[in-house]
Amino acid sequence: xxxxxxxxxxxxxxxAREGAAQLLRLAEPGVTVLQAASxxxxxxxxxxxxxxxxxxxxxxxxxxxxxxRLLRWVxxxxxxxxxxxxxxxxxxxxxxxxxxxxxxxxxxxxxxGKAEGAEIFRIALQVLQAGxxxxxxxxxxxxxxxxxxxxxxVALIPSHQRVLVRxxxxxxxxxxxxxxxxTEPTVKExxxxxxxxxxxxxxKALIWEIARRGVRLDDG
Numbered sequence: 320x321x322x323x324x325x326x327x328x329x330x331x332x333x334x335a336r337e338g339a340a341q342l343l344r345l346a347e348p349g350v351t352v353l354q355a356a357s358x359x360x361x362x363x364x365x366x367x368x369x370x371x372x373x374x375x376x377x378x379x380x381x382x383x384x385x386x387x388r389l390l391r392w393v394x395x396x397x398x399x400x401x402x403x404x405x406x407x408x409x410x411x412x413x414x415x416x417x418x419x420x421x422x423x424x425x426x427x428x429x430x431x432g433k434a435e436g437a438e439i440f441r442i443a444l445q446v447l448q449a450g451x452x453x454x455x456x457x458x459x460x461x462x463x464x465x466x467x468x469x470x471x472x473v474a475l476i477p478s479h480q481r482v483l484v485r486x487x488x489x490x491x492x493x494x495x496x497x498x499x500x501x502t503e504p505t506v507k508e509x510x511x512x513x514x515x516x517x518x519x520x521x522x523k524a525l526i527w528e529i530a531r532r533g534v535r536l537d538d539g
Contacts, residue, residue, distance in 0.1 A: 323444060327353040327370035329361035329389060330407070331379045335431065339374060339407075345437035347444055358385045362392060365399055372447065374429070377408040377420075387423065394424035400494040401485075403447055407431050414527065417454060422523040424489035427530070430456025446470070450484045450536030452529045470535035475516075482509040484536040487526050 326343055330336040333356065340352040353368055355361040358379065364370065373393070379385035386406060393399045403426035410430075412420075417428045426447060429439070439455060446453045451470055475483065485495045492510075496503040510522050517528045529536075 322448065323347070323350065323372040325351045325353065325368065325370045326372045326374065327355060327361065327364050327368065328374045329355045329358070329364075329386070330374075330376040331356050331381070331385075332376070335376070335409075339431075339440075342437045342440045343374075343444075346441035358382065358389045358392075361389050365393065365402070370402065372444075373402060373404045375404050375406055376431075377406050378410070387420075390420075390423055390425060394489065394491050394494075397494065397497070400424075400491055401488070401498070403427075403488050405429055405443065405447070405453065411456060418523040418527055421452075421489075421526040424491060426487070426489045427453035428455065429453070450487065451534060452487045452526050454527065454530040470533045472535050472537070473532075475513075479509050479513055479516075480536065482506055483513055483529075486510060486513075486522065487529050487536065 328336050328339050328343075330339065336354050336356065340354060343350060343352050353364050353370055355364045361375070365373070375386050375389060377386040382388070390404050390406065393402060393404055404424065405427045406420050406425045407429045408431060412428065412430070420428060427443065429443060443453045443455070449470055481499055482495055485498065490498070492503050492506045495506045510525065514521065514525050517525055519525050519528050
């Protein structure tokens with residue numbers, strides 16, 4: 320099970336950033352919370368501080384696509400692409416928009432205006448630690464964030480399980496292949512098999528379906 324001892328928050332609004340930091344400390348006592356006020360500062364913190372998890376605001380006042388740029392930068396770096404990135408937004412996104420973020424490598428989505436205090440951060444951390452996908456507050460009526468105790472295990476052959484747990488974490492195919500010692504076409508083949516298993520059309524929808532069902536995945 321993953322553990323998150325160091326968490327980085329990247330948000331250009333100081334009040335929102337410090338508020339999220341306080342809620343994370345309440346949700347996970349003892350956690351080290353790092354903060355960055357810009358994409359560039361976030362890049363520096365990622366390289367120097369090696370956080371275990373990132374909470375990333377989607378939009379910055381001086382660059383509306385700043386969060387997406389940082390997410391893509393993380394997932395393009397072989398030294399960082401394993402780090403889960405939870406995207407936050409003050410806007411309520413629909414399913415299509417959230418699936419697009421998942422396709423870019425996001426490990427989940429949190430609607431900031433709907434965050435119910437420290438409890439929602441606690442659930443987010445526990446869901447991610449259990450290998451699940453956390454999607455909260457998307458419209459219309461996205462999968463409610465599953466409670467950790469209600470998350471359901473799923474029976475998969477070990478090779479598919481190892482690929483899936485990394486896919487929902489947001490790792491690119493090439494990174495999954497590198498870490499597991501298999502080829503990238505093999506990863507794509509396994510993802511296609513999993514899409515058929517979960518009756519979805521593509522890899523982005525697969526991550527959404529894992530969240531909707533509250534699937535618990537043991538890391539392998």
